[in-house]
Amino acid sequence: MRTQSRPDSMAVSSSLSSIHISPRTPRTPRMPTLEDGEEDLELTLLGEDERQQAARDLGEQENQELLPESKRPISARDKRSMVLLCVLYLIQGVPLGLALGSVPFLLKEHLSYSQLATFALSSYPYSLKLLWSPIVDSLFIRSVGRRKSWIIPMQLIVGTLMLYISLNVQKLLDDPGNNVTELTVIFTMLVLFSATQDIAVDGWALTLLSQDCLSYASTCQTIGLNTGFFASFTVFLAFNSEAFAARWGVPQLSLSTYLRFWSIVCYLVTLWLLFFKKEDKEPASEADMSIKAVYKTIWTICKLKHVQLLILMHLFAKVGFAANEAATSLKMVEKGFRREDLAIAVLIDFPFQITGGWLAAKWSAGDRPLRPWMHAFWPRLIFCLIATLVVYWFPKPPITLGFFAFLIFHTVLSSFASTVQFVGISAFHTRVSDPLIGGTYMTLLNTFTNMGGTWPKWFVLIGVDLFSVAICRVPDAGMDVKVQATECVSDHGKQLCHEINGICTTEQDGYYIVSAICMAFGVVFLLAFILPTARKLQALPTSVWRVKMS
Structure with a gap:
């Protein structure tokens, strides 16, 4: 596998000017045209009704070709494929919702932010799946x-x-x-195998859907992952709450029962795939690729100038939102926001996420899929600032109905902007990915997108504790004696303070410092690098994203 490039090819637009691969989403081919005489002869052999029907069919075919991709009707086969993709992504979203959502909230009352940072490492396999994606793309059982x-x-x-x-x-x-270590290892394994399934599903999406419907692959991913995450985060947290169960007269749902239910769902879907769903054969050129060839292709792709720019953009694009996504919800719960209220807010937000996914797919169709992704940066940064101020001025519980409505409104708008960005960048990846290495190419691009949202989380949670000043106040003979503690948040820290008859208080909350650093970097990086780079990458022809397969 080899790419040739001119030594003077330094510009983004010319980094692959010598490689010519057919676009991955070709238009529907036209029927071969007949010579005028042959066409007249063919028509004379038909009756009047047949000639009129042939003319109508030809007109419908030409009209179908002239329709833009976003206007063409979706076939029944594509609809069934979309449902299947949504179910497969749903199965991924369930363990991710536990590892990234519910379990940290269950642990928050007992662990410090630094300990939560250790558990956050369990989400890393989902962002590092590129390391073994060539194996998934190359080894398989043909039958x-x-x-x-x-x-x-x-x-x-x-x-x-x-x-x-x-x-x-x-x-x-x-x-x-x-x-903490054992919990981290267990959930890391769960995320690891879910990430491996995601590699195969991403690659299958490229051939399961027709060329005209490829932009909907990201929509299926949005719907499936959000549904699974919603079930493991919102639904589970609500039904796991004793107050919620008592209020609505429903049995309390334990984590053990919830996991057993989804294990059964996994088994049923897998059995249906095994016995009732036949997979179409893919081109022999893809099937015959060796693992070494795939790794070599990855290296070839990564050497492209425009791919390097895209990777750099992905790795730092989400830093501006990192503090908000990693710590804001935890801080709100820490200040008295009940977990079941948080679950209700996410529940109300869920249908808006699905709607946003469909709308974003429409906006991302065509030649400029990155346009909604770029436009959504500013509202997301503004919502991060509002969220930080909400934490700062969070009222003492119980919160009023008006404040709760404001939180829901903020959550809906913030997640809508996030969904627009997710679908937009996924549509761009789908547009430029080469189906000859479908799973690996998609995973390569998605890896750096996911890593951009994963790697800052550990630093944010560590930074919250690092910049915080925790004080253990010990009343002694009518006077307050302040004893600075390395951490006064976890059960261990609180126990040490309690043993000397003290009360843990926070003099300086590192959350606000970390949040300010993240948002400042996000604004500077957006203006200086993301916007000009995204416009350049979007203007490149699809062919320059291909590599020659030897």
């Missing part, structure tokens, strides 16, 4: 199918792992301070 060869065993493992966790998770949560 089972290229993508099903990985999707089926991964879902069986995920289901079994959730069943195992359900039998052991309660004893780990009873003493999380001493089981």
Whole structure:
């Protein structure tokens, strides 16, 4: 596998000028045209009715070709494929919702932010899946199918792992301070196998959908992942709350029961795939690729100037939102916002996310899919600033109905902007990805997008504790004696303070410092690099994103 480039090819637009690969989303081919005489002869052999029908068919075909991609009707086959993709992405969203959402909230009352940073490492496999994606793309059982060869065993493992966790998770949560490492390892494995399934699903989306509907692959991902995340975050947190269960007269849902339910769902979907869903064969050129060839292709792609710019943009694009996404919700719960109220806010927001996914898919169709992605940066940064101010002026509980309505309104608008960005950048990735290495190319681009939102989280949570000043106040003979503590948030820190008859208080909250640093960097990087670079990359022809396969 080799790419040739001129030594003087330094500009973004010419980094692959010598490579000529057909566009990945070709228009529907036209029927071969007949010579005038042959066409007249052919028509004379038809009756009047047949000639009129032929003319109508030809006119409909030409009109269909002239329609833009966003206006063409979706076939029944594509609709069924979209439903399947949504279900497969849903299965990914369930463990991600637990690892990134519910479990940190369950642990927050017992752990410091630095300990939560350790647990946050469990989400890293989802962002590092590029490291083993060539294996997923190259090794398969031909009789089972290229993508099903990985999707089926991964879902069986995920289901079994959730069943195992359900039998052991309660004893780990009873003493999380001493089981942080074990909890991190268990959920890292769960995310690891879900990420492997995602590689295969991303690659299958490129051939499961027709060329005209490829932009909807990102919409299916948005709907599926959000639904799974919503179920594991919003629904579970609400039904897991004792206050919510007592208020609505429903049984309290334990984490163990929830995991057992989804393990059964995993098994059922996997059995249906195994016995009732046949996978179409893919081109032989893709099937015959060796693992070494795929890794070589990845290296070839990464050497392209415009890909390097895209990677750099992805790695730092989400820093401006990092503090808000990693710590704001935890801070609100810390200040008295009930978990079930947070769940209700996300519940109301969920249908707006789905609607936003469909709208963003429409906006991202065509030649400028990055336009909505760029436009959504400013509202997201503004919403991050508002969220920081909300934490600062958070009222003492119970909160009023008006303030709760404001939080819901803010959540809906903020998540809508986030969904627009997600669908926009995913549509751009789908447009430029080469189906000859479908899963690997998509995963390569998505890896750096995910990593841009993952790597800052550890630093944010560590920074909150690092910049915080915690004081243990010890009343002594009518006087307050201040004892500075390294951490006065976790059960361990509070216990040490309690042993000397003290009360933990925070003199300086590092959350505000970290939030200010992140937002300042986000604004500068957006103006100086993201906007001009995104416009250049979007203007490049699709062909320059291809690589020659040897």
